[in-house]
Amino acid sequence: MSVATQDHVDLSAFIAGVKRRNPGQDEFVQAVQEVAEDIFDFIQDKEQYHEYQILRRIAEPDRVVSFRVCWEDDNGAIRVQRGWRVQNNNSIGPYKGGIRFHPSVTESVLKFLAFEQTFKNSLTGLPMGGGKGGANFNPKGKSDHEVMRFCQSFMTELYRHVGADIDVPAGDIGVGAREIGYMFGQYKRITNQFTGVLTGKGLEFGGSLIRTEATGYGAVYFLQSMLENVGDGVVGKTAVISGSGNVATHAAEKIVQLGGKVLTFSDSDGFIYDPAGIDQAKINWVKAHKTKRRGRIEEYVKEFTGSEYHAGQRPWGVKCDLALPCATQNELDGKDAETLVKNGCIAVSEGANMPTTLAGVHVFKNAKILYAPGKAANAGGVSVSGLEMSQNSARISWKEEQLQALLIDIMHGIHASCVEYGGAAGTKHIDYVRGANIAGFKKVADAMLAYGVV
Ligand code: NDP
Numbered sequence: 001m002s003v004a005t006q007d008h009v010d011l012s013a014f015i016a017g018v019k020r021r022n023p024g025q026d027e028f029v030q031a032v033q034e035v036a037e038d039i040f041d042f043i044q045d046k047e048q049y050h051e052y053q054i055l056r057r058i059a060e061p062d063r064v065v066s067f068r069v070c071w072e073d074d075n076g077a078i079r080v081q082r083g084w085r086v087q088n089n090n091s092i093g094p095y096k097g098g099i100r101f102h103p104s105v106t107e108s109v110l111k112f113l114a115f116e117q118t119f120k121n122s123l124t125g126l127p128m129g130g131g132k133g134g135a136n137f138n139p140k141g142k143s144d145h146e147v148m149r150f151c152q153s154f155m156t157e158l159y160r161h162v163g164a165d166i167d168v169p170a171g172d173i174g175v176g177a178r179e180i181g182y183m184f185g186q187y188k189r190i191t192n193q194f195t196g197v198l199t200g201k202g203l204e205f206g207g208s209l210i211r212t213e214a215t216g217y218g219a220v221y222f223l224q225s226m227l228e229n230v231g232d233g234v235v236g237k238t239a240v241i242s243g244s245g246n247v248a249t250h251a252a253e254k255i256v257q258l259g260g261k262v263l264t265f266s267d268s269d270g271f272i273y274d275p276a277g278i279d280q281a282k283i284n285w286v287k288a289h290k291t292k293r294r295g296r297i298e299e300y301v302k303e304f305t306g307s308e309y310h311a312g313q314r315p316w317g318v319k320c321d322l323a324l325p326c327a328t329q330n331e332l333d334g335k336d337a338e339t340l341v342k343n344g345c346i347a348v349s350e351g352a353n354m355p356t357t358l359a360g361v362h363v364f365k366n367a368k369i370l371y372a373p374g375k376a377a378n379a380g381g382v383s384v385s386g387l388e389m390s391q392n393s394a395r396i397s398w399k400e401e402q403l404q405a406l407l408i409d410i411m412h413g414i415h416a417s418c419v420e421y422g423g424a425a426g427t428k429h430i431d432y433v434r435g436a437n438i439a440g441f442k443k444v445a446d447a448m449l450a451y452g453v454v
Pocket of ligand 1: 104171172173174175215243244245246247248266267268269326327328329331351352353378379381382
């Protein structure tokens with residue numbers, strides 16, 4: 001068979017093709033480029049991947065569903081939003097990935113997230129494909145009833161495209177237990193089926209213990225593995241964390257439990273710095289303030305004396321040993337990365353998805369600090385979602401200790417895969433980005449090869 005294929009073009013020509021086919025989708029192109037940089041090298045001498053155009057095919061979602069979401073606000077005004085579900089790749093299991101409600105949501109953002117999710121889910125070792133969905137809806141400032149009506153309208157279209165063996169969404173930015181409850185209720189109402197179609201559900205209706213904590217805890221378990229691999233640990237280390245939502249607060253909690261000191265939290269308006277350290281009581285206050293009261297992080301300084309608020313800024317200038325970006329994509333650029341390295345930061349573990357720009361990734365890689373990309377470090381959440389799917393299928397609920405042990409085991413497994421593919425002869429340094437990209441890619445690519453051209 002002819003092997004003169006497009007995959008034999010060089011990396012820049014491949015990326016130029018991705019750009020051409022996805023005009024204006026900068027986030028998606030960025031995510032593909034980050035993966036392709038490592039994969040090109042790995043598949044160089046592996047003819048089958050070229051022959052079957054695996055890289056070209058993996059960078060094209062199976063399908064993108066886009067739909068109108070109409071809802072009525074509390075004043076009786078009709079509002080119109082756009083919803084999407086990106087079903088990226090189901091080679092190794094049903095599509096799986098969160099739903100994001102945020103005004104910044106676009107098709108490009110969801111395509112990047114679904115692409116990343118495919119490799120992340122593969123890394124967990126569980127049978128889950130990659131997908132992502134969402135809407136450009138801003139839950140901030142909306143009443144509970146408005147959020148409910150929006151979620152119901154969103155699910156009234158989405159239900160056609162999802163299912164326990166088809167596509168199993170979960171939460172993400174702006175979608176927590178409340179929104180999952182409303183969406184699950186609407187799915188159940190429309191289909192008259194009680195199945196595990198969503199994860200992150202309430203414990204009363206099929207949810208799993210430790211799902212809420214899993215992403216943040218997992219990011220710290222991964223960080224701990226990286227440190228232990230070089231004979232170090234979290235004890236006594238200072239940590240700078242961005243965000244103040246689900247992932248950020250649980251990452252902070254685990255850092256504190258392991259004997260580290262958390263210095264910062266942020267939101268989209270600015271960051272707080274608490275030189276005394278953010279202990280469990282303060283973390284509990286942040287959780288209640290941000291989740292239940294939906295407040296701003298700025299108010300932390302009124303509550304805890306000695307802390308500072310920096311409006312409109314990100315926390316990366318604060319001197320630290322460890323950095324955990326846990327807010328959103330592209331929140332840490334090349335300059336921020338240089339500042340962190342200059343200030344002596346030794347390890348970065350990404351709780352968020354693609355929080356570091358490509359320039360920032362290159363700074364961390366060149367400085368050879370311990371740097372865990374989101375697709376490896378934040379896979380704990382989807383892992384416990386996968387375990388929630390298993391529990392739903394078997395109609396049982398596992399105990400917390402069992403799930404904790406499984407989560408730790410999965411995070412250790414991901415770390416080991418990254419070490420296997422991210423190490424190089426003659427050096428002890430692990431390139432975790434390369435390791436995660438190759439390990440995640442290989443399993444999906446080999447399944448695609450088994451299916452032939454479909
Ligand atoms: P939440 O909605 O709970 O919290 C998001 C946090 O990020 C908030 O503090 C929010 O501030 C801040 N934020 C959102 N957008 C921006 C922005 N444009 N600039 C600065 N800050 C911003 O979301 P999660 O904690 O669940 O998710 C955080 C990240 O982790 C995302 O990248 C998500 O994709 C990723 N992730 C989440 C998983 C999960 O299980 N929840 C699983 C894997 C990855 P504000 O209050 O001002 O909006």
